Structure formats: structure tokens, C-alpha cells
Amino acid sequence: MPTGYSANDLVLLLPEIVLTTGLLVVLVADLFTGRSRQHWLGWLTIGVLVATAVPIVALSGHATTAARGLLAVDGFGAFFKLLFVLAAAITVLISRQYLEVEQARPGEYYFLVLCATLGMMVMAAGIDLITLFIGLETMAVSFYVLTGFLRPNRRSNEAAIKYFVLGAFSLGILLYGMSLVYGLSGTTRLREVAVALATQSDSLALKLAVVLVAAGMAFKIAAVPFHMWAPDVYEGAPTPITAFLSVGSKAASFAMLLRLLLEGLPAMAPEWRGLFYVLAVLSMTVGNIAAITQGNVKRMLAYSSIAHAGYILIGIVTATPRGVTAMLVYLMIYAFMQMGAFGVLALLRRRDVVGDELKDLSGLFFRRPLAAFAMLVFMLSLGGIPPTAGFMGKFWLFSAAIEAGYVWLAVIGVLNSAISLYYYVRVVVFMWMREELESASVHPSPGVAVALTVAVAATIIIGVYPAPLFELAEASAKTLGMAPRVLSLR
Amino acid sequence: MEGWLPIVIMIACGVGLGVVGTALSQLVGPRSPTPEKGAPYECGVPPVGDARERQSVKFYLVAMIFLLFDIEVAFLYPWAMALRDLGWVGFFQILVFFGLLLTGYIYVWRKGVLDWGSQEGL
Amino acid sequence: MTPITPAHYLVLSAALFSIGLIGVLVRRNLIVIFMSIELMLNAVNINLVAFSQQWQHVVGQVFALFVVAVAAAEAAIGLGIILAFYRNKETVNVDEITLMRW
Numbered sequence: 001m002p003t004g005y006s007a008n009d010l011v012l013l014l015p016e017i018v019l020t021t022g023l024l025v026v027l028v029a030d031l032f033t034g035r036s037r038q039h040w041l042g043w044l045t046i047g048v049l050v051a052t053a054v055p056i057v058a059l060s061g062h063a064t065t066a067a068r069g070l071l072a073v074d075g076f077g078a079f080f081k082l083l084f085v086l087a088a089a090i091t092v093l094i095s096r097q098y099l100e101v102e103q104a105r106p107g108e109y110y111f112l113v114l115c116a117t118l119g120m121m122v123m124a125a126g127i128d129l130i131t132l133f134i135g136l137e138t139m140a141v142s143f144y145v146l147t148g149f150l151r152p153n154r155r156s157n158e159a160a161i162k163y164f165v166l167g168a169f170s171l172g173i174l175l176y177g178m179s180l181v182y183g184l185s186g187t188t189r190l191r192e193v194a195v196a197l198a199t200q201s202d203s204l205a206l207k208l209a210v211v212l213v214a215a216g217m218a219f220k221i222a223a224v225p226f227h228m229w230a231p232d233v234y235e236g237a238p239t240p241i242t243a244f245l246s247v248g249s250k251a252a253s254f255a256m257l258l259r260l261l262l263e264g265l266p267a268m269a270p271e272w273r274g275l276f277y278v279l280a281v282l283s284m285t286v287g288n289i290a291a292i293t294q295g296n297v298k299r300m301l302a303y304s305s306i307a308h309a310g311y312i313l314i315g316i317v318t319a320t321p322r323g324v325t326a327m328l329v330y331l332m333i334y335a336f337m338q339m340g341a342f343g344v345l346a347l348l349r350r351r352d353v354v355g356d357e358l359k360d361l362s363g364l365f366f367r368r369p370l371a372a373f374a375m376l377v378f379m380l381s382l383g384g385i386p387p388t389a390g391f392m393g394k395f396w397l398f399s400a401a402i403e404a405g406y407v408w409l410a411v412i413g414v415l416n417s418a419i420s421l422y423y424y425v426r427v428v429v430f431m432w433m434r435e436e437l438e439s440a441s442v443h444p445s446p447g448v449a450v451a452l453t454v455a456v457a458a459t460i461i462i463g464v465y466p467a468p469l470f471e472l473a474e475a476s477a478k479t480l481g482m483a484p485r486v487l488s489l490r
Numbered sequence: 491m492e493g494w495l496p497i498v499i500m501i502a503c504g505v506g507l508g509v510v511g512t513a514l515s516q517l518v519g520p521r522s523p524t525p526e527k528g529a530p531y532e533c534g535v536p537p538v539g540d541a542r543e544r545q546s547v548k549f550y551l552v553a554m555i556f557l558l559f560d561i562e563v564a565f566l567y568p569w570a571m572a573l574r575d576l577g578w579v580g581f582f583q584i585l586v587f588f589g590l591l592l593t594g595y596i597y598v599w600r601k602g603v604l605d606w607g608s609q610e611g612l
Numbered sequence: 613m614t615p616i617t618p619a620h621y622l623v624l625s626a627a628l629f630s631i632g633l634i635g636v637l638v639r640r641n642l643i644v645i646f647m648s649i650e651l652m653l654n655a656v657n658i659n660l661v662a663f664s665q666q667w668q669h670v671v672g673q674v675f676a677l678f679v680v681a682v683a684a685a686e687a688a689i690g691l692g693i694i695l696a697f698y699r700n701k702e703t704v705n706v707d708e709i710t711l712m713r714w
């Protein structure tokens with residue numbers, strides 16, 4: 001009987017260990033720093049994230065498993081972990097100014113951001129049902145609190161309640177599906193599940209399990225018809241958290257979905273392909289049409305993120321290496337453009353202005369030309385206009401769909417992109433409107449400036465020269481399910 | 491994609507059961523509310539005062555924290571059962587586990603949640 | 613008397629899951645909704661332990677233990693959130709959570 005962990009595991013789990021230690025340090029540091037020195041916590045958090053990124057990069061070449069086959073250490077996991085660390089860093093950078101305006105204590109906030117990041121990393125690396133579930137919950141519970149972090153704010157309260165109730169509900173559904181998968185296969189290790197289920201793909205209970213797992217995960221990625229929570233939660237949550245939620249939580253859920261479907265349930269591919277085909281079409285269409293009617297930019301971006309979940313689901317429907325590569329590329333690009341757009345919105349938050357209505361953007365070009373230019377880039381990219389990164393992402397997704405024979409899916413995607421242009425361009429038009437509703441100027445802190453610069457630069461550079469990202473994603477996607485199978489202790 | 495019919499039927503049955511149940515109780519159920527029926531049940535004794543007395547929020551906080559630490563102990567039982575097989579590695583793992591719990595405890599303590607006298611921890 | 617087979621447990625857990633599911637969908641009090649969700653999680657636990665018995669190994673029980681622990685953490689968080697909401701609004705009725713509408 002193998003006992004516990006080996007010394008090798010300590011090396012392979014270094015990113016998680018560093019992050020866990022770091023988040024505890026942040027929590028304790030918060031207790032022992034006075035109010036006047038709280039801003040150092042932000043830089044401490046950035047330091048923890050940088051320290052986490054180093055071992056992730058160092059371990060990205062491995063293709064093995066750690067902790068007795070509970071976690072995979074491979075390129076696929078490393079790609080997503082880097083994405084999460086990046087998103088968390090941008091979140092922290094755009095948070096400080098926002099928290100000061102809201103007069104919220106930053107210590108617990110940064111701690112929870114790091115906890116959520118840790119949960120996401122486990123979701124991307126987990127190859128065991130229990131590990132994936134624990135990762136998902138670490139992330140979700142942190143986000144429930146972060147969503148309701150502005151306690152005196154009733155919108156924030158409401159958002160937290162809605163997110164919590166629907167999140168816990170979806171967890172129940174997902175777990176019921178997982179328990180059926182375990183019952184039918186007799187194991188929780190995804191790769192052993194795949195072997196055990198290969199011969200019983202026509203069992204009715206298994207189909208039910210796939211439906212339940214798909215529904216539970218569809219809640220997490222906010223795909224129609226499981227999207228009801230997203231607009232309210234995105235609107236009510238603190239803006240930097242909305243950004244992190246729409247990027248990090250979504251990417252982590254997609255990573256977990258890929259692990260579940262491609263490593264654990266490949267035998268059921270015809271079934272889940274059909275399910276996600278329907279979800280993708282519904283998400284794209286409903287998300288885009290609902291976004292047109294919104295007057296609140298955060299709400300509009302929430303519906304647009306539902307539509308983007310639809311585009312990304314195309315990659316799952318194809319289930320080809322090319323489709324998965326396109327998903328990875330798109331998620332990375334989406335991280336930059338979505339975080340950037342919310343960064344500009346967070347910048348507009350001032351003492352007396354919420355700053356998330358369309359009219360709050362009017363005249364931004366004349367007040368803050370650089371911020372307006374950044375927003376222009378993000379909107380064009382979200383709409384998929386060349387030469388921005390968003391265009392390249394959509395191009396690969398749709399071409400992967402065509403290559404896999406899903407021409408109609410690509411056509412629906414292109415039509416929806418055209419619809420989406422309407423509301424993205426409307427934001428741009430508002431920024432160039434002459435009438436300034438109020439003259440108070442917006443002063444970006446160094447953190448926000450750095451975050452926006454990075455996001456703009458990445459959005460443009462990937463749009464012009466996408467080859468490195470594509471090659472990285474291609475190499476990462478290849479490692480999915482490639483780690484050698486380990487013997488379990490049973 | 492065939493063989494989905496039973497699932498559809500199951501979903502229909504599930505939805506139907508809920509709809510029929512609530513609809514029947516709305517339509518068929520006789521309604522004659524009296525003050526006695528609406529009153530909270532207190533073992534046959536006439537209720538004295540409002541049952542919804544405000545409790546100090548401290549109770550909720552302490553109860554929640556008790557709940558959390560209590561549940562974590564559930565992990566100790568399987569560990570104790572397997573201690574002989576796990577050996578020193580298992581011992582150090584549980585120390586890490588306790589270290590994490592201890593950090594949480596220090597946090598709760600420093601926040602003043604355990605201090606019943608003051609109002610600061612709220 | 614017929615022996616109790618895994619199928620019996622599955623029927624029990626399916627019934628419990630459905631009760632929880634319907635509870636979430638039709639009840640209007642946040643606390644009751646929350647209790648219904650706990651019912652769903654307990655249905656999952658019955659499943660896991662029954663399968664664990666059927667396969668004759670402990671993995672399912674370990675899974676159930678983690679579900680219990682996570683459910684407790686969720687309960688604490690959830691009650692905290694509901695409490696924060698109640699302080700601002702003095703209600704736990706979902707029909708009155710109306711600040712944002714879709």
C-alpha cells in the first residue's frame with residue numbers, strides 16, 4: 001500500500017504550496033498592519049502571485065501526475081494556471097482604487113482573491129472527481145463572499161444571495177451527476193472512469209449522469225438556459241470582482257469541463273456534443289440579443305459574456321485538438337479584453353458616481369483620452385474586429401468548427417458576432433458624445449494604469465502577431481489526457 | 491442520440507409532480523384560517539409574547555464558527571483509523587492541516603469574534 | 613422480507629433529491645430554499661455511501677465526507693450572506709429581492 005506523498009510531490013505541487021502559504025501570509029499580515037499601511041497588502045498580494053507564477057512556468061514542461069494521481073502536472077494545467085494568476089494580478093491592480101472609494105477593508109478581499117485563484121488552479125489540474133469538486137467549491141465559496149463584499153450596499157447583498165443560492169443549487173445537481181459517474185464506474189479517477197465506462201455508453205443512468213454534470217457545469221460557465229444568475233451578480237458585485245468572476249471563474253469552469261468530458265467521459269462524446277451544441281447556439285443568440293437592450297454597461301458585459309461562453313462552447317462541441325486549442329487561445333484573449341473593459345469601468349467609480357451606466361461613459365474621450373482609447377480597443381476586440389486579438393480568437397474557433405464539420409455552428413457564430421457589434425459600438429459612440437454630464441475628472445492610480453496598459457498591449461499584440469500564443473496553446477492542449485496513467489491504491 | 495425518451499419522460503414526471511402538487515393544494519385544499527391555526531405551536535400552551543425575539547448576532551457568529559471547526563474534526567477520524575499505515579508522512583500531513591486550521595483560529599481570535607464583551611468584531 | 617439492495621438506496625436518494633429540487637423551485641423563504649439545497653446534497657451522500665458499499669471500497673465514503681465538510685462551509689457562508697442581507701432589508705423572502713431584474 002503506497003503511503004502518503006513523496007518528496008517529489010512537494011516539487012510538483014510547488015505552485016499550489018507557494019500560493020497557499022502566500023494567502024495565509026496575506027491574511028495574517030492584514031491582522032497585524034495598521035489602517036494607514038493597508039495599501040502594502042496589495043503589493044504583497046502581487047508578490048505572492050508572481051512567486052506562484054515562477055514554479056508554474058518551471059513545471060510547464062512536465063506531463064505527469066502528483067499526489068497519487070489526484071492532480072495532473074501538465075501543459076494544459078500550466079496554461080490555465082498562468083491565465084488565473086494573470087487575471088488575479090489584474091484584479092488586484094484595479095481593486096485598490098475601487099476599494100478606497102468604497103471604503104472597504106482590503107486585507108480579507110485580497111485573501112479571498114487568492115483563495116479563489118487557488119481553487120481555480122486545482123480545477124484546472126484536477127483529474128479526480130473529488131479534487132475537481134473541492135477546487136470548484138474553494139473558488140465558488142470565495143466568490144460568494146467577494147460578491148457580497150460591500151456589506152452596506154444592497155445591490156452587493158442581493159447579488160451575493162442570488163449567486164449563492166443558484167451556485168449551491170447547481171453544485172447539488174453537479175454532485176448528483178458525479179455520484180452517478182462514480183457509482184457506474186467504481187472509481188473517482190477520471191482516467192479510470194474513462195476506461196470503466198468505455199463499454200457501457202448506452203446505459204440510461206450514464207446518460208442521466210452526463211446530463212446532470214453538463215447542467216451543473218453550464219451554471220458555472222453561465223450558458224443559456226442556466227445563465228439567470230449572471231446579469232444580476234455581475235451588476236451587483238464590486239466591479240473588479242465582476243471582472244475576475246467573468247474571466248477567472250469562467251476559464252476555470254471550462255478547464256474543469258474539458259477535464260471531465262475529454263479525460264473522464266470520452267465514451268459519451270456523441271451525447272454531450274449534442275447537448276453542448278444546443279447550449280452553444282442558445283447562449284450565443286440569447287446573450288447577444290439580451291445585451292442589445294441593456295443600459296447598464298456591467299449588465300451589458302454580463303450578457304456579452306454569456307454570448308462569449310457560447311462561442312467558446314463551440315470548441316467543446318468539436319472536441320478536436322484544434323477546437324481545444326482554439327478554446328485555450330480564446331480564453332486567454334478574452335481574459336485580457338474583458339478584464340480591461342471592467343478595469344475602465346472600475347476607474348469610473350467615484351465617491352458619488354457609480355460609473356457603470358452607459359451615460360457615465362459619455363464624453364470620456366474628452367476627459368480621459370487614454371482610458372477611452374483603451375475602452376475602444378477592448379470593445380472592438382470583444383466585437384471581433386481585426387486587427388485586434390478578439391478577431392483572431394473568433395477566427396480560430398469558427399475555423400475549428402468548420403474543420404470538424406459543424407459549418408452551421410460557425411455560421412451562427414458569425415451572425416451573432418455581427419449582432420454583437422451593435423452594442424459594442426454603442427459604447428464607443430457614447431464615449432465620443434460631446435455633452436459631459438459632470439466634470440469631475442478620473443485619476444487612474446499607478447496600479448490601474450499598469451493593468452490597462454498590459455491589457456491594451458496584449459489585445460493589440462496578439463491581434464497582430466498571434467503565432468506564439470497559438471503555438472503555446474496548441475502544445476498545452478496536446479497534453480490533455482496525455483499524462484501516464486497511474487495505478488490507484490485500490 | 492437515441493434512448494433519450496426515458497429521460498424526457500422522467501423530467502416531465504418530475505415537473506408534473508411539482509406542478510400537480512402545488513396546484514391541487516391551491517385548488518382543492520379547504521381554507522378556513524382561524525387565529526388559533528395561525529398561532530405558533532407551543533406544546534398546547536397559549537403562546538406568551540412574540541416567538542421572533544431578537545437574539546444577539548453573536549450567537550450566529552459563534553454558532554457558525556463552531557460548525558466550521560466541528561466539521562473539520564470529521565477528517566481526524568479516518569486519519570486516526572489509518573494512522574498506522576500512514577506513518578510519519580501522515581503525521582506531518584495532519585500537522586499541515588492543523589496549521590491551516592490554526593491560522594483560521596488566530597484570524598477569528600484577532601478579529602474579536604470570540605470576545606463576547608466588545609462590539610468590534612461585527 | 614426482501615434484502616435491501618443498492619437499488620433501494622438509489623430510489624431513496626432520488627426521492628430526496630427530487631424533494632430538495634422541488635423545494636428550491638417552489639419555496640419563497642431563503643432559509644427553506646437553503647435547507648432544500650442541503651437535502652439535495654444529502655441525497656448525493658446517500659448515493660455515494662451506497663455505491664461505496666456496492667463496490668466494497670471506501671472512496672465513496674471519503675467523497676461523502678468531503679461533501680459534508682464543504683456543505684458546512686457553504687452553510688456558514690450562506691447564513692452570513694443572508695444575515696447581511698437581512699440587516700439591510702429586514703426580509704428573507706425571495707420575492708422581495710427586487711433591486712435588479714432581468
